[in-house]
Amino acid sequence: MVTLQHYLILSAALFGLGVAGVMMRRNLIIVLMSLELMLNAVNLTFVAFSRYLGGLEGQVFVLFIMVVAAAEVAVGLGIAVALFRQKGTVNINEINLMKW
């Protein structure tokens, strides 16, 4: 019998994985993907809740999240490309001109 908890735990795990990705990957592109992963986890939570509460609010919110996610990806990749042109790398550990 699947309960709300199942979904919530799943999404929490997904969220955690996303965070882990941001923490651990050096490749800028992958980091962006991990962010997507986090957002997806949130989406899952929303949908699960909307199902549980029987309200559409959550689903609508998910749509907007997707919009935002797409936008962010677009801009993010834009920056990534530009950076790659300038520095020839997508290793975010080498992107530290500014510190302290």
Added chain:
Amino acid sequence: MVQIKLPEIILTGICPALLLCGAGIIALMVGLFLRKGTIGVSAVISLVGVALGFLANMPLRTMKQIAFNGMLTVDAYSWFFNMLILIAAGLTILISTRYLFDQGLESYEYFVLLLFCSAGMMFMVAGNHLLTIFIGLETLSISVYVLTGIMPASAKARESALKYLILGAFSSAVFLYGAALLYGSGASLSLDGLAKYFKGGQVSLMASAGMVMLIVGFGFKVAAVPFHMWTPDVYEGAPAPITGFMSVGVKAAAFAAFARVLFEASGELPAIWTNILWCLAALTMILGNLAALVQENIKRMLAYSSIAHAGYLLIGMVAGTPEGTSSMLYYLLAYTFTNLGAFGIVALVGRQGEANVMLDDYRGLSRTHPMLALTMSLFLFSLAGIPPLAGFVAKFAIFKSALTQGYIWLVIIGVLTSAASVFYYFRVVMKMYMEAPEEELAAVEFSPGMVLALAVAAVVIIYIGVFPTTYLGLAAESVKPLF
């Protein structure tokens, strides 16, 4: 069949934002079809837009209305912040024009994004529903990401944009997760719903967790420690005027939404949240001020200082009273003029390609440009909270409100750290007045816009510092809707 019930649409309520968007789109079009000198034109258009927005904002002060099916509230509070945002935008535009020429950045999009960003802020501050707030937030964020990285030549700009974007996305993910938890724990996503839920007692752990995550999300935007890490880098990498705009506009909008969510949701804050805010405030003041002591790059220094100021503003939140919030508003007002002025001068002194943003580049400025140095000192003194400038009255108000609630230790931390802050603010004055430059730098070119902006800022911080009553009054009545 599903019957469509249209929402009650109150265009006057969102008129300022609409005007900004409109101006933005016009600027975009003109920019697309014009070949040369687009900057001047689009700057003028945006200024007109801002001016109109200002006019359109006037009547909002007296309104108290929930529009668009509870997506938006139009009240004195949003009126105040609209005003603030419009001022910030206006000043930024004035500062930017000449700057863009100097940097050889012939891009009208700059202004377009600036306007969209401001519009986003307006929706954010007026938002009565987490969705509106979130969309507004993202609109401003994305525009700011882009503006941050808009300098094609500079690797720093790109880098800062990237950092900002990644961390921004990260924090909005947290924010959203919080929203989700709130939504799930029976509370709705609209602030009224939340208020109902939280005032109804019987608050579930999940709901509080959600709320805390919202706090984290906002904390990131206002650059509260430990969510501040992006600030120094982004401020350093971004074009000076944008940095200024971020440090006041984004901060103001974020604080506005922050306060609205917190206070509308819960009559007066539960101890737990207050404690969290208390710690955030303390950490922010301490770290911001201390780290600023050792900075050699003025943009970075001002970045840390803006972190510190976020800390002071948080004191107002901790107080959690109308007084506290209103003094926060006044603080933001003062801070807007002061900081934009300061960054204007940073942009000016930075000269070609922002080559001169180190503190040592300010050596002997008083000899080459006495008035400029004087104005800069004025801004710095106001930031340091030296009476009778606006900055002092603002700090005074904040501390007063906190003490009224008995947060004496927080206030003591506040005063001690601001004593430390005197060191780095005065350090700049020292460089300008008391040291001689090694090599002569090229003269600074003024532009009428810049001069106007600086003059206005300087005059205002003196004026509202010496005669703060009216403005304190405005702030006080602007926060009424929240409580």
Added chain:
Amino acid sequence: MESLPFPILTFITFVPVVAVLILLFVNRKSHDLLRSIALIAMLADFVGSLFVYAWFDSSSAAMQLVESHPWIPTWGISYKMGIDGISLFLVLLTTLLGPIVILASWEDIRVKVKEFLISLLVLQTGMVGVFLALDLFLFYVFWEIVLIPMYVLIGIWGNPARRLYAAIKFVLYTVVGSLLMLVAILVLYLTAGKELGEYTFDLLKLYQAHVPLQAQFWMFMAFFLAFAIKVPMFPFHTWLPDAHTEAPTVGSVVLAAVLLKMGTYGFVRFAIPLFPNAALDATWWICWLALIGIVYGAWVAMVQSDVKRLVAFSSVSHLGFVMLGMFAFTAQGLEGSILQMINHGLSTGALFLIVGMIYERRHTRLIEEFGGLSKVMPVFAVLFMVFTLSSIGLPGLNGFIGEFLILVGTFKVFPWYAVIGATGVIFAAVYMLWMFQRVMFGEVTNPKNLVLKDLSAREVVVLLPILVFVVWIGVYPNTFLKPMEPSVKKLIEQVETKRKAVAEREGSADRVVNREAGTTVAASLDGTRLHGKTAHEERSEWSK
């Protein structure tokens, strides 16, 4: 309270600012024009203060010539100025020194003249304001305003070696203290507001409040820190030698003559009357600090090799006297210490001018660089001697009156303190005369000193007015004591009654002993002990 048709106090406070506004639009090249404008402004200021003196009714203890307008009514802040016997002469001193410093700097300062004059004028406003403000907020504003010009003065025109260090040290040290005071001010505002039912920063209203003992203690400590740093009292004095040594002549003059008095004045006007119990229970250790300051300052001054540093440390010693007399809290003690503020202002100010004059000629302040100057500069020698003597406290000159009254006043209640303090009189003679001897007597060993010119007319004119007052106070001090008398009396009884009231309310009335009672030696001998005890007991009480 009678209100005058003409707001004279506002006038004398803000004339300099007006001058600043004019200066902003004068070409920075035309130095003499700038200087003359500043000079005229300062003179106008002085004349204005003479009117204040003329309109001042020295028989009344009340605040006079009061001007009060609401400023930030929402917070109960008002623009309230007033003057009484305590502040009267401090104001006059400030305005008197105004023109003098402008004149003194006439040839001394050649770079950034405009900025220099502006700083001086702003400084003037700040200082006069501090002495006149009757609203804590207003007071704090003036108090802080003073920082900036002083910082600039030290930092720009100070002598290259360590001016930046001295300047920032001065500012930071002062700011730390005063910000804590700001907190205390706010807390006072709130506590008093609760009691009075009216939230206000109006000093006279706040006097009415009876703050609970513990609160008093903490607030007093905050005020104490702020003022003690400014005075400076013993452990907080280290900024002073640096500031004095690095500052340009007039900087040191103003610093010594007026700025330090802001601290002592703060005690009389704010710390003591607002927190009588805390203040008077702190007497014993504050007196000890003062005494240490007296002796310590004298001894350290004795071995200085730099004239300015020496005078700076002598200030520490002299202000020790001021604090001692103040906290003896008898009529003589208080009047003495107020008069001593003026005296120190005059004589130390003059001494710094003097040092400045030889510094202008020789660009060194090291004692061993000089010697035998009396031969080459007789007029200078005479003036130098007179001011040295006045700072030693020679009867017939101003210094004596102040020190004597202080010691008498102290002796009445704390004989031992007075005795220890009196030793300072000996050491003062030692270090001043030794310095004087090394600078002025002996043969001219250093050829550079042979060609020194004697004082110019301007320099004499600069010193003359001070000389006049030095003698005047010494010969006929009543001119200055009479106006103080009523205010001081009022202060004392006001404090004593309030003190008792609070103590009774807190059920510790038995521990309150009346100072004036201890007039027989025996009684006062254990009076000392008694005070130590009360203070101590209340500490322990608070620790619970």
Added chain:
Amino acid sequence: METILFYILAVITLGSAFFVIFLRRPIHNVLFMILTMIGLAGLFVVLQAEFIAMVQLIVYAGAVMVLFLFVIMLLNLEAVNLPTDSRSYRWLGGLLIMVLAVELMIPIFRSFSGPELTAAQAAEKLSSPNNTTLIAGELFTTYLLPFEIASVLLLAAMIGAVILSRTKP
């Protein structure tokens, strides 16, 4: 039935997400990302959010991931495959994530009791006449304003993407 479906999809989602994080070569990451999306879409369907599921497939799995793929190709990241970060305090991040997960579990278990996720009337609310219609209705009435703002947002993003990725100003 539903249970089995859930577990399968959950495994797919988590597993591929895991690979997204821990595989070396970007191309693989993208592909597994797409797989994750698909898994999620499946879960959405199970949760009676058909419209969302579709959008998930089209926007995410389709557009967004393709965009990723495209960039990877463009920058020819096949060559460079960066190992996962081997910084000394990586374990700290891991630990914190664990702690965070635990902290999230606690409220989850605290706040909800009772297994029933599928109340009939809830099902009604979400899908009659059909999910899409309902969402559309909501979107254009209640959420009109956010919807409009979103357009501004997208415009901004578009401009941004353009000026950021262009070489000459």
Added chain:
Amino acid sequence: MIDLVWLIPVLPLIGFLINGLLARRLNEQTIGWIGSLSVGGSFVVALLIFRELLGMDPATRVREVVVYNWMTAGDFSVNFALLVDPLSMVMMLVVTGVGFLIHVYSIGYMHGELGFRRFFTYLNLFVFNMLLLVCANNFLLMFVGWEGVGLCSYLLIGYYYEKQSASDAGKKAFVVNRVGDFGFLVGIFLIFVTFHTLDFNAVFKAAPTIENPEALMTLITLCLFVGATGKSAQIPLYTWLPDAMEGPTPVSALIHAATMVTAGVYMVARCSVLYALAPTSLLVVAIIGGLTALYAATIGITQFDIKRVLAYSTISQLGYMFMACGVGAFATGIFHLMTHAFFKALLFLAAGSVMHAMSGELDMRKMGALRHKIPYTYWTYLFGTLAIAGFFPFAGFFSKDEILMYALMRHPAFWVMGALAAVMTAFYMFRSVFMTFCGESRVEPHAAHHLHESPPIIIVPLMILACLSLVGGFIGFPIVPGWNHFGEWLTPVFAPAKAIIEHGHHGAHLSVNVELLLMAVSVGIAVVGLLGAYWAYIADTSIPDKVIQGLPEPHRLVYNKYWMDEVYDFFFVNSIVGFSRLLWKRFDDLIVDGIVNGAAWLTRGFGQVLSWFQTGLVKDYALSILVGLVAVIGYLVLKMG
């Protein structure tokens, strides 16, 4: 007339002001005469007032003249008021009279000096302060004069400021005096808190009435006496006086012989009532006086510098006066003060004239056989010596004899001390006479060939003083009833004190025969001294060296003034200076200031460390966000869960 008493101090003040401020380009003569006549003028006024007093009934010879209220603070109020009574009258006359003569003398003596004008300015200022001291009607005003004369002595000792030794001596004088004044000051405080006033008469009236005064009065009087020892160069504060001889000779004569140094005696006499109430202090005064008399005399024997000999003799004579006061014979003390003023001034001025003749030479070993070259000087000096040695009928005889008598009445020990001192005095004074004027000449050639007698302007004052020291004693003629005018004159002043003392122990009166015997003895003493000196310095000049060979150690000890200066330097001067240096370098700079700077640096360092967290790496930033998130949620869970 008496109401014009303020003229007495004011006239010299005017002189001071004229010479000090206006006399820029006046010539020496004018300046000199302005100075002298201003003092002479006040002498005349003094005389007039004296005549008026004589005309009054002895009981009513007290008058206070309030010039103005000097300062008032709370219950503390002091007038600028002058007191005219027999005692102050005597002092005024002495000060102005002797002062006038010395002024005149100085015109000649200081002729051609660079700072001629400065000299007279200071001199007038001194006279003003001295008169203030003696005329004051309250302790504070007295203190003003007291410090004022101190200042002038500082200035005049350091008159040759280019000489290191001179300026040192000046400083020493002032500082040592300050130590004394400290005691005086404390005394004043005590008096004020006890009596709530500082007016002499009020205090003295009130003093006997307060209950069990003993302890308090002892405290007060001892404090005052500390002041006296400072001013009058008594043990332990005498060291400054010998050095004070660095000043020009007229200064030594006026300040360090005739007037200022006697201020202590005057003050003790003035406070006779208080002292009478405190037997202990009286004893102390007597002992200190006696010891000083002896002690200084011993040193005087060994010195070769003629002025130093006189200086030590001054100290010793002052000791005499204190002893007199100490044994309760205040009038006698004052009497000796006056006579001493005459003959010691005379001696100094004569010595000055010798210097003048010897072109600045002071060492008696380089003199001898001068009496033919400078006869007037010789005779006047001889008169002075006879007077100080106490030969009948010279002034010294009367006063000294009276002192010895009272000493004997108090306690034989005092008499012995006095007698011994007297012998030595006679001895070293004649020693100086013989070494200087008699025997064979040891004058160095360069000085020898312009040996010359001084001009009349120097000689005339000498002669006047010589006469005074010859006849001056007769106004205090003993034994024959009614002949002791001086004693009677002062009776009203000292009556109360006398009463108190006698109430203590009934003053035994000596029979006439005993008195006569004593006189004989004291003349004998003088003769002994004379003969001793003659024997050692005329008859067989080898004796002194033999003595020195005989007991070298004691001699070195005495010759070096018992190394007192060195001891003081070591214990007070050097130790304090050293300690202060330590205080400054180690404590102030390192610790007090160190803490301040340390705090600053600590803050800055902390800031530095904090800024290092800013690694510039995105993931670390994300990490910190994560940390924050975990922390807050953790807190929440702990609180609520």
